[in-house]
Amino acid sequence: MNKYSHVDLRVNELERALPFYEKLLPALGFVRTFHSADWRVFAGEGELPQAPYVAITEDPEHRANAHLTGFWADSREEVDRLARLVAEAGGTVADGPRLFPISPTYYAVFFEDPCGNKFEIVHRLN
Template sequence: MNKFSHIDLRVKSLEKSLPFYEKLLPALGFTRTFHSANWRVFAAEGELPSVPYFAITEDPEHVPNGNLIGFWASDRDEVDRMAALVEQSGGIIHQGPQLFPISPTYYAVYFQDPCGNQYEIVHRLN
């Protein structure tokens, strides 16, 4: 059993960041939405609460930090496609997509959302 349940993410501005997440999260498999007045929830296929979900809320006082959220990619082409989607959606690429010296097959892209939260999309064989 994968122990991952969910992420509750704060962003400084929903208006600024929601268009980014509306493109990124479905491309990562969070295709179902359960939005409320205070939360925008993107869930994987299946029935809640047993599927992973990504919830976003606005906090005008939020200050991004050094935390990083990582996602798996099925292959290098997916890393490249996701990097292009990040750029087209208003995200900022910091490094990659490229091989990193973490392992001989560690191919990743590091980026941030429009509010400064940090992410990685990675494919690796070992």
């Protein structure tokens, strides 16, 4: 069983970050939205509260740090496609997509959202 539930993500400028997430999260399978005045919620398949989701809220005092959230990709081609989407949507690709010496098949892209939060998309076989 996948124990992933959700991520509550802070951004310091929602207006700047939201267009990025409106492109990235549906491409990662978070295709349903449940927005409120304070939260923008992007959910995957399944019924809430069991469905995985990413919830984004604005905190003007938030400062990005070394925390990193990783997402799986089904193939190297998907990593490449999502890396292009990140760049087109206003994110910053920090490294990759390429093989990393974590394992012989660890193919990933590391990137930041417009507010500096760090992410990774990875495909690996072992």
